[in-house]
Amino acid sequence: MTHTVYVKLDEITELTHKDILLKDVAQVYCRDQNIQNKCSVCRIMTVRSDEAHRYVMSALDVTKKLEALDPGLEVEHMGKTDFIIAYKPAAPPAYGRQWCKTACICLISFFGAAFAIMTFNNDVSVTSVFHEIYRLVMGYEAAGFTVLEASYCVGLSLGIMVFFNHISAGKVNTDPTPLEVEMRLYEENISKTLIDNAQRKEKKIDIS
Incomplete structure (x- = not known):
């Protein structure tokens, strides 16, 4: 009797154990529960190296x-045709290192963004524009900083928080944040590059 097994592979999966089972990298479904369980624990590869590495499979x-496990199976793939197994040896969490990396990234992002904003404001002469607007509206020159500069600072901060869709631990709406979108695109590009490189390995590529 032929049994149809549906397999939906994840594009990339990070694992810390060396014996990789199908259920680790995919969702498996079969009408026969016993067949489903047997396929789920099918070992698809064993990592031989003790170092972190990414393996590309199809x-x-x-x-x-699966066919070697049971010749009577009919396999239907519903997800990706190529997938990546990111093996990383198990190690105790280094909280101190993680906090230091997070702090460095926060500082770089903060001062980098501040520098970019200041250079933009200086390039378009925002201060001169505010002084000119103040003179046109009030009829006399401003003696120093005005309400325009204060409103601009507050509005810029609020605009950044709303744009990035993060206020404290919550979100302004249910849409993914721009940072989440960019990280997803970056991850997809990394996966595509790894898969393409694996397919081109030891092949002659004509780029002319």
Whole structure:
């Protein structure tokens, strides 16, 4: 009797154990629960190295493993045709190092953004524009900083928080933040590059 097994592979999965089972990298479904359980624990590869590495596999590799497990299976792939296993040896969490990295990133982002804003304001002469607007509205020159500069600072801060869709631990709405979108695009580009490089390995590529 033929059983159809549906497999939905994740594009990239980070694991710390060396024996990689199908359930670690994919969702598996079969009408027969026993067949589903047997396929879920099918070992698709064993990591031989003790160092962190990313391995690229394809849906064909999974199909071969499942058919070897049970020749009566019919495998239907619903997700990615190529996927990545990111093996990372298990290690105790280094909280001090993580906090230091987070602090460095926060400082770089803060001062980098502040420098970018200051250079932009200086380039377009925001101060001169505010003084000119104040003179046109009030009829006389401003003696120093005005309400325009204060409003600009407050509005800029609020605008950044609203744009990045983060206020404290909550969100302004249910949309993904621009940072989340960019991180997802970065992750997809990394995965695509790894898969393409693996497919081109030991092949002659004509780029002319």
